[in-house]
Amino acid sequence: MKAAVITFPGSNCDRDLAVAFEGAGAQVVRVWHKDTELPAGVDIVGLPGGFSFGDYLRCGAIAARAPIFSAVAGFAARGGHVLGICNGFQVLCESGLLPGTLMRNASLRFVCRNVALRVETADSAFTAGWKAGQGVTFPVAHHDGNYAATPEVLERLRAEDRVAFRYLDNPNGSMDDIAGILSQNRRVLGMMPHPERAVDAAQGGRDGSVMFRALVDAMVNA
Amino acid sequence: MSAEQAFKARVHVMLKDGVLDPQGEAVRHALGGLGFEGVEAVRQGKVIELDLTAADAATAEARVREMCEKLLANTVIEKYSIEIV
Numbered sequence: 050m051k052a053a054v055i056t057f058p059g060s061n062c063d064r065d066l067a068v069a070f071e072g073a074g075a076q077v078v079r080v081w082h083k084d085t086e087l088p089a090g091v092d093i094v095g096l097p098g099g100f101s102f103g104d105y106l107r108c109g110a111i112a113a114r115a116p117i118f119s120a121v122a123g124f125a126a127r128g129g130h131v132l133g134i135c136n137g138f139q140v141l142c143e144s145g146l147l148p149g150t151l152m153r154n155a156s157l158r159f160v161c162r163n164v165a166l167r168v169e170t171a172d173s174a175f176t177a178g179w180k181a182g183q184g185v186t187f188p189v190a191h192h193d194g195n196y197a198a199t200p201e202v203l204e205r206l207r208a209e210d211r212v213a214f215r216y217l218d219n220p221n222g223s224m225d226d227i228a229g230i231l232s233q234n235r236r237v238l239g240m241m242p243h244p245e246r247a248v249d250a251a252q253g254g255r256d257g258s259v260m261f262r263a264l265v266d267a268m269v270n271a
Numbered sequence: 272m273s274a275e276q277a278f279k280a281r282v283h284v285m286l287k288d289g290v291l292d293p294q295g296e297a298v299r300h301a302l303g304g305l306g307f308e309g310v311e312a313v314r315q316g317k318v319i320e321l322d323l324t325a326a327d328a329a330t331a332e333a334r335v336r337e338m339c340e341k342l343l344a345n346t347v348i349e350k351y352s353i354e355i356v
Binding site for chain 2 (some may be wrong): 144
């Protein structure tokens, strides 16, 4: 299984994401934002956390229009898997690959702590290692994680079982306690919490390794 | 072929009505703390100025509108207006 991890100027979780994929047995290729093509044979693209392009204009706005992004959008359109974490989730919303947007936290404060989440669906390659309703703990570290969408979009996410994770104690004001959502084909996941920062006991927990193992299993057996 | 002229465009980007603006709300509270009474609401937005060349003002405005749709505004939550000055 081959994962491509994209680095934008200002990405700061790209190495962590690569290590998490490698720990689960994936081969990782690092890709620079100015590249225009993904390496051959990639099974999944990872969009890491950080502050791409300094969060200028809007979080994720410029990364979603970077040269590599046309290739990422084409990969997703062909049914490829894409995982966007934190800033990566913001990039996915800015690109239109996922609906809605991430606004400034309702508290106006940067939140940086572990949060308890509920896995809402096991029906995706990302969440197949859990049972729906199961609890997990991942760190969050963001200033703009307040998920907002129209009532129609929220209704559709619920009706199509596309909310992947909800906060048990909402840290940022997100509508419907949403922490992560899936695309309609269930192959693009965007989430604010950081599973890649929970893959080693030294990080305070290993709940995130379940996601990376499930992804590798799904792609190896595909 | 007509000659290109220089234009300055000013784009105002604001959150759409009904979208909660916690930053504007924080500014309103701070104004109240300074003794400015009677401020009912504060909305915070962005002003973006562009220097560009185009055949005429209408073409310049059309190009800036395209820029707003593609990058300058997130039309999920933001509205924009364009002045050619």
